[in-house]
Amino acid sequence: MEDDSTDSYISRVRAIFLELGIPADLPDTRGLQLWREPERLVDVMSPGAAKPFQLGPEAAAAWTILQTAATDDGVELRLLSGFRGLDFQAQLIRRQLAQSRTLEVVLKILAPPGYSEHHSGCAVDVGTPGCPGLDEDFENTAAFAWLSEHAGRFGFTLSFPRGNRYGYIYEPWHWCYRIR
Template sequence: MVETELFLFKEAKPEDLILIGKDFFGRDVHLDKNTEIAWNKMYQAAKQDNVELFIVSGFRSYEYQQGIINRKLAKGIPLEEIKKVNALPGMSEHHTGRAIDFTTVGEDEVLTERFEETVAFEWLTKNAHKYGFKMSFPRDNKYGFIYEPWHWCYNY
């Protein structure tokens, strides 16, 4: 086991996470307790502005993240290709319980750059900071990750 100090993002402790409901695909979503409070406030504000926000992904453990990588490797996708779109275990903000991937009504496919063309993205860009959220991976971000307009993280 690699020491967590070597990871860019530490995994949240189970006692710091709460089940907040289901994601867009019907899977359980866990978030950091403070993130859940901020998410609820932001969700309600968006709803008042007739903007639909749906969670695609919240907390992911190191093991879950490794499973994503393993499934793609089993399909014959080279690791270098996988790393362009999926962070390796320890390299994902989702480990913190503070990151949320969003989708909204009318998207044909989730987690694509086309999210930036939605009303939800426009709303997040103008309002997410009021609730402590920011887009983590804008174009040319400091981590070298791909542009992810759907990925927002609570920073308290």
């Protein structure tokens, strides 16, 4: 039996789905996992960022070690995004819809609220100087090459490679810490 906080979270997700017109069966159809928001988040600073990003404690510690190792190898990694809550994810989708994008297109570039790895506090969007943020060209950088070779040692994996089973666009910038 699920507790009240789980029921409340699922109710919020369902309400947002209804408001945005997201089909209730989409998570099952695409094999998406429901991600709960962590009870605790910590601030993580990144070079060039005006404010800290938030991650779960284990992911933050692993990211800090990974980022230091990359720096030691002459590669600069910058956080572009960390934790995102349900409401912020819904707002991102609303903005895309307001730009006359179809829901089908939007849900290839953004996870539906409740199903974004960013909700877990373990996902990071990564950038590097000289490359536009959240751009497929990131795959052509030394930063991506370094992550591809070394991120696994720190518990991070590329979540959405080309042709991923979830139906999302290729996101070479999106990496997720898998709690060990």
